[in-house]
Amino acid sequence: MLRYVTEGWRVAWRQPFLLLVLFIYHWLWGFSLLQMAKSVILPLLHRYPGSDLPRQSSDLFWAEGQFALLKTDIAHPYLWLLLGILVLRMILTPLLEAGTFYSLHHSDLNAGYRFVQGARQLGKAYYGYYALQTMLALLPLIWIVPSVQEALHTGSIYRWEWTTPLPWVIGYWAYGYAVRTLFQAMRLNRLTGGGIPGMLQTLLKSCHVLVLSSLIVLTAYLLLFITLTGASLMWAGMTAFVLAQLLHLVHAFGFLWESSSQYRVWMEKIGI
Numbered sequence: 001m002l003r004y005v006t007e008g009w010r011v012a013w014r015q016p017f018l019l020l021v022l023f024i025y026h027w028l029w030g031f032s033l034l035q036m037a038k039s040v041i042l043p044l045l046h047r048y049p050g051s052d053l054p055r056q057s058s059d060l061f062w063a064e065g066q067f068a069l070l071k072t073d074i075a076h077p078y079l080w081l082l083l084g085i086l087v088l089r090m091i092l093t094p095l096l097e098a099g100t101f102y103s104l105h106h107s108d109l110n111a112g113y114r115f116v117q118g119a120r121q122l123g124k125a126y127y128g129y130y131a132l133q134t135m136l137a138l139l140p141l142i143w144i145v146p147s148v149q150e151a152l153h154t155g156s157i158y159r160w161e162w163t164t165p166l167p168w169v170i171g172y173w174a175y176g177y178a179v180r181t182l183f184q185a186m187r188l189n190r191l192t193g194g195g196i197p198g199m200l201q202t203l204l205k206s207c208h209v210l211v212l213s214s215l216i217v218l219t220a221y222l223l224l225f226i227t228l229t230g231a232s233l234m235w236a237g238m239t240a241f242v243l244a245q246l247l248h249l250v251h252a253f254g255f256l257w258e259s260s261s262q263y264r265v266w267m268e269k270i271g272i
Contacts, residue, residue: 004213004268008261011104015256017111018103022252025096030248032085040078094130098122100256101191104263125190133183137176144168181210188266198270206269213261221254 012019102118103111182203189199203210225247232243 001209001212001216004209004261004265005216005257007264008213008217008257008259011260011264012253012256014107015103015111015260017115018100018256019249019252021099021115022096022255023249025092026248026251027245029085029089036078036081036085090130090134094126095119095123097130097187097259098126100259101187101263104260105191122187122190126187129183129186129190133179136179140172140175144172177211181207181214184210184262185266188263192266192270194270202266202269206265209265209269210262213265214258217254217258217261221250221257224250 096119098121099115099118102122103114106114106117109117185199185203185207189196189202194202228243228247228250232240232247235243
């Protein structure tokens with residue numbers, strides 16, 4: 001198991017071009033969300049009553065905000081902006097995945113050329129996989145959202161213990177991870193030009209290895225992410241800024257490391 005993870009680590013470090021592209025992608029995504037959040041939160045903070053004012057002032061502030069959100073269209077521009085950013089991310093993500101896997105499979109070609117070729121040759125298929133994966137991942141919300149709305153309407157949600165939704169959260173996460181593993185296998189199968197019966201047979205043989213290798217990488221990523229986040233909160237100034245940028249690099253390398261590890265698993269199982 002660890003052999004695939006270490007091989008994936010070595011393969012990922014030999015892909016500086018991919019790492020740079022993924023870093024820029026994650027940095028731009030984080031920067032866009034940060035700027036949008038600042039444009040919303042900072043004006044609100046300027047209007048928030050200080051501690052020297054009576055409590056009724058803060059109550060009035062929250063009541064006014066609730067009225068503006070529910071009864072006016074003040075949030076519509078921000079929602080449209082968020083939707084636009086999400087759509088752009090959905091357009092770019094399959095192309096990045098296609099370029100990444102193609103680059104891993106054709107390591108003898110020029111780095112920039114193989115990335116662009118991957119986006120061209122695999123892009124359409126990966127768009128289909130991404131759309132199906134997203135729809136299947138969101139499917140349980142058809143039952144979850146009405147239950148939460150009913151709990152909010154009846155007020156029973158305020159009597160929940162923190163452990164009450166925990167089984168549902170774990171179940172939804174496990175379901176999403178299973179869907180993700182299935183479509184990761186479909187991407188790898190499309191990369192190697194295999195058929196559906198062969199893909200299912202390979203998936204049955206390698207499913208546990210794909211999942212465990214992914215979980216090992218995810219655990220290492222989360223530990224490093226928590227460490228860097230905690231350090232950035234403790235140290236202000238330039239140190240915090242540098243650590244915040246390193247988080248994007250860690251995210252990019254985590255994706256590349258996981259993809260490389262699963263690629264090595266799949267190649268060995270199909271005998272390449």
